[in-house]
Each structure stands twice: as structure tokens, then as C-alpha cells.
Amino acid sequence: MEHESGGAGFLTVAVVVIALVLPGLVLLEMWRSRRVALADDAPDTVLDPVLSGAGMSRKILLVMVVLIEAMLLFLAYGANEPFRQASARERQKEFAIEAGAHTYVQYCVSCHGVSGKGYLENIGLVGKPVNTSALQATDPDERKVNAKMIYQTVQNGRNNGAMPAWGVENAGPLNYQMINELVLMITEGRWDAVESVAKSQGVQSPTEAPITDPVAAGKLIVTQGACASCHAVAGTAAKGAVGPALDGIAGRKIGGVADFTAANMKKWVANPSSLKPGSSMPGYALKESYLDAIAAYLATLK
Numbered sequence: 001m002e003h004e005s006g007g008a009g010f011l012t013v014a015v016v017v018i019a020l021v022l023p024g025l026v027l028l029e030m031w032r033s034r035r036v037a038l039a040d041d042a043p044d045t046v047l048d049p050v051l052s053g054a055g056m057s058r059k060i061l062l063v064m065v066v067l068i069e070a071m072l073l074f075l076a077y078g079a080n081e082p083f084r085q086a087s088a089r090e091r092q093k094e095f096a097i098e099a100g101a102h103t104y105v106q107y108c109v110s111c112h113g114v115s116g117k118g119y120l121e122n123i124g125l126v127g128k129p130v131n132t133s134a135l136q137a138t139d140p141d142e143r144k145v146n147a148k149m150i151y152q153t154v155q156n157g158r159n160n161g162a163m164p165a166w167g168v169e170n171a172g173p174l175n176y177q178m179i180n181e182l183v184l185m186i187t188e189g190r191w192d193a194v195e196s197v198a199k200s201q202g203v204q205s206p207t208e209a210p211i212t213d214p215v216a217a218g219k220l221i222v223t224q225g226a227c228a229s230c231h232a233v234a235g236t237a238a239k240g241a242v243g244p245a246l247d248g249i250a251g252r253k254i255g256g257v258a259d260f261t262a263a264n265m266k267k268w269v270a271n272p273s274s275l276k277p278g279s280s281m282p283g284y285a286l287k288e289s290y291l292d293a294i295a296a297y298l299a300t301l302k
């Protein structure tokens with residue numbers, strides 16, 4: 001897009017320069033050929049310059065210049081068109097993202113938070129993180145898959161209404177356009193827009209509930225969030241298959257190397273390579289209380 005408008009800008013400038021220089025050249029040429037004109041007192045035997053080749057060619061030249069100038073103007077306008085269209089598209093997109101942010105603040109903040117990080121922002125939020133690099137993928141195919149998943153999840157809900165259905169088809173408040181605006185806002189990762197709408201309306205994420213039940217809180221994170229895309233736990237929503245299933249983890253060595261203790265478990269989650277250099281699991285910079293909760297939950301998986 002930027003390349004496109006840059007090219008159009010260059011073309012416009014080139015055309016304008018030609019349009020300015022051309023009349024100058026023509027005037028110069030006319031001045032140079034002015035001697036062809038007849039003196040007032042020239043004898044009648046001399047051909048009328050208007051009918052003679054010289055006079056005629058000057059008129060033709062003038063008409064041609066006017067025509068060429070008109071053409072150049074037209075060209076300059078045309079060259080600028082992609083740029084105008086691009087900026088109109090850009091404005092339209094901004095407008096849609098803004099609308100999506102308003103919808104999000106009204107209906108989604110209570111579970112997913114102002115940051116979109118859901119229970120990773122604060123354990124009082126039950127929503128899954130929707131501000132993730134995976135959902136902001138720029139690859140066109142991934143974007144398409146993400147957009148479809150988000151659209152359908154918002155329209156129809158999921159997990160027996162843990163994520164409610166919002167589409168008008170399901171007697172919800174959101175129509176096709178509103179859901180698409182949400183999809184755009186989420187896939188573009190425009191949480192800055194959400195933050196500014198929330199700020200202007202005085203809306204905040206629900207405050208963090210104290211973790212009264214670390215096992216339940218840990219289960220939320222492990223089976224519905226950060227870990228579920230790679231690990232499975234029998235009988236829960238966690239069905240990932242990238243890492244080993246976590247059933248029975250409390251009865252074996254973590255990663256085959258470290259005794260199962262709360263301290264080792266926290267170390268593993270924060271930075272697996274600190275216990276097993278070169279481990280293929282990424283580390284998670286989670287709050288201490290969340291690491292405690294994860295360790296407490298995994299200790300129940302005997």
C-alpha cells in the first residue's frame with residue numbers, strides 16, 4: 001500500500017513538472033519564431049502570416065499545447081487516484097476499528113479485560129486471552145482462519161455458554177457488521193483503540209479477585225488458556241498435542257529431568273530451559289500468584 005501511494009506520488013509530481021515546463025518551451029519556441037510575423041506596413045504582396053505555414057503552425061501549436069495540458073491534468077488526477085482510494089480505505093478501516101472497540105468495551109471487557117488478556121491480565125476475568133500474537137498473525141491464510149474462528153465464536157458462543165453467543169441469529173445484540181468490526185479490531189491487535197474508548201467512558205477491567213482457590217485458578221490457566229494449545233488434560237477443554245499430556249505429571253519427573261515440587265514446577269513454567277537446556281517449551285512470564293496456582297493445580301494430577 002505504501003509502495004503504491006509512493007509510486008502514485010512520484011507519477012503526480014512528474015506529470016505536474018511536465019505540465020509546467022511544456023508551456024515554457026512552447027512560449028520560447030514562439031518567441032524564437034516571432035520574426036516570421038509581418039510588420040504592419042508590409043506590402044500586400046506578402047502572404048498573410050495567418051494563412052502561411054508559420055502562422056498556421058503557431059495556432060496549431062497553441063491548440064496542441066492546450067490539449068496536452070488538459071491531458072496532463074487528467075493524468076495527474078488519475079495517477080493520484082490510487083492514493084486517494086488508499087487513504088479512503090484507511091479512514092474506513094480506522095472507523096470500523098473504532099466501532100469494534102466501542103462494541104468490545106460494551107460487551108466483552110467484563111470477561112476478557114481492557115487489555116484483551118483475559119485471565120492472564122487478572123484471575124478475576126474468566127475470558128480466554130484474545131490479545132495474542134497468534135490472533136494477530138499477518139499471514140493471509142492464518143488471518144482468514146483466525147477471522148473465521150473469531151466470527152463464529154462471537155456469533156455462536158462456545159463451551160456451553162462460558163463464552164456467550166452474541167449474534168442476532170442467537171437473539172444476541174450483534175449483527176454481521178458489528179461482529180466483523182470486532183474481528184478486525186482483534187486481528188489487527190488494536191488494543192490501543194479499546195484502551196482509549198474504555199478510558200473515555202471510565203470503564204475498567206473488573207478488579208482482580210483474590211485467589212481463594214489456587215487449584216481452581218490454576219485449572220483455568222492450564223486447561224483453558226496459556227497451556228491448552230499445547231497440552232491435554234483428560235476430561236477438560238485442554239486438548240493440545242504439541243507437548244505431553246499433563247495427566248499424572250505430579251507422579252513423574254518434570255520433562256524427565258526435575259523432581260515434581262512446587263518450586264521446580266514454577267521454574268519450569270517460567271523458563272523450561274533453566275531445568276532442561278534446549279527444551280522446546282517456551283517460558284511464560286506469569287505473576288508469582290499465577291505460577292503458584294498452576295503448581296497447585298498440577299499437583300492434583302497424580
Ligand code: HEC
Nearest residue numbers: 107108111126127128130150153154158159162163166182
Ligand atoms: C461471560 C464471559 C465472556 C464474555 C462477556 C465474552 N467472552 Fe469471549 N470467551 C469467554 C470464555 C470463557 C472463552 C473460552 C471459551 C472456551 O472454553 O473455549 C471465550 C473465548 C473467546 C474467543 C476465542 C479465543 C480463542 O483463541 O479461542 C474469542 C475470540 C472471544 N471470546 C471474543 C469475545 C468477544 C469479542 C466478546 C464480546 C462480544 C466476548 N468474547 C465476550 C468468555 C466471555
Ligand code: HEC
Nearest residue numbers: 226227230242243244253254255256269279280281284294
Ligand atoms: C507452545 C507449546 C507449549 C505451551 C503453550 C506450553 N507447553 Fe509445556 N511443554 C511443551 C513441550 C514441547 C514440552 C516437552 C518439552 C521438553 O520435554 O523439553 C512441554 C513440557 C511440559 C511439562 C513437562 C511434561 C512432562 O510430561 O514431563 C510441563 C509440566 C508443562 N510443559 C507445563 C506447561 C504449562 C503449565 C504451560 C502453560 C503455562 C505450558 N506447559 C505451556 C510445549 C508447550
